[in-house]
Amino acid sequence: MHYLGFKQPDEFTIKDNSKEGIHEVDLEMKIEKIPEFKAGTKMFINPRLYKIFSENLPKAQNRRLDYYFRYPFEIQDTTIFKVPEGYIPDALPSVKDNKCDYASYSTKYWFDEKERAIYCTSKLVLQQNKIPATKYSSVKTFFDKVLMDGNQKLVIKKN
Numbered sequence: 001m002h003y004l005g006f007k008q009p010d011e012f013t014i015k016d017n018s019k020e021g022i023h024e025v026d027l028e029m030k031i032e033k034i035p036e037f038k039a040g041t042k043m044f045i046n047p048r049l050y051k052i053f054s055e056n057l058p059k060a061q062n063r064r065l066d067y068y069f070r071y072p073f074e075i076q077d078t079t080i081f082k083v084p085e086g087y088i089p090d091a092l093p094s095v096k097d098n099k100c101d102y103a104s105y106s107t108k109y110w111f112d113e114k115e116r117a118i119y120c121t122s123k124l125v126l127q128q129n130k131i132p133a134t135k136y137s138s139v140k141t142f143f144d145k146v147l148m149d150g151n152q153k154l155v156i157k158k159n
Contacts, residue, residue, distance in 0.1 A: 009049075041158035047093055047109065047120040048079050051150045053143060060137040067136050069129040081118040081154065083111075088159045089118055093152035100142040101135055102127050107149065118154060 009029035017024040031049060038044070052075055057067070083089070092109040099105075107122040124146060131139050 042090060043087070043156050045081065045154040045156065046150075047107075047152060047154055048077055048122065048150070051147075052077060052122055052124050053146045053150070055143075056147070057140045057143050060140045063133045063136050066133050067131040067139070069126060069131070072126050072129050073124075074126075075122075075124045077120075077122045079120045081120070083116045083118060083156055085116070086159050087156045089154065090157040091153075091155040092118065093149075093154065096149055098142060098145055100138050102131055102139055103142055105142070105146050105149070109154070118156075120154070 009031050011030040013028045015026040015028075017026060029049065089111045092111070093107070095109065096105065096107045103124070103126045105122070105124045107120070109118065109120050111118050
């Protein structure tokens with residue numbers, strides 16, 4: 001949990017779906033105390049319980065060598081917040097769909113009134129781990145936007 005940057009869950013299960021050289025793991029966590037902070041009748045919540053990408057890439061200025069990530073990857077996350085009775089969503093982050101030559105990132109947020117739940121989905125894909133020096137600047141800009149997007153908040157308020 002610590003290595004991946006997750007908050008300590010109250011309950012969790014891990015399911016290994018790996019097959020034929022493809023490593024895939026499903027992790028289900030339940031956490032009771034969620035709000036980052038409260039202000040009056042509003043609660044401010046991170047849309048994910050961890051940062052989908054947390055690495056600050058080196059500066060792009062005067063780069064002459066190729067950049068290597070450890071490996072290509074695909075990270076998908078679905079976080080569901082059960083909204084307490086008496087509360088409603090006040091603001092959800094905007095939908096994102098960003099791409100560069102080597103990666104893509106998308107997020108979507110919605111409230112299901114019947115379930116009283118806010119759904120937050122995200123997907124980050126890096127197609128290859130070797131980034132040519134000539135393309136590095138656009139990849140750095142892309143990942144900087146991914147990092148900034150992780151700072152958005154869901155806002156729910158007392159009805």
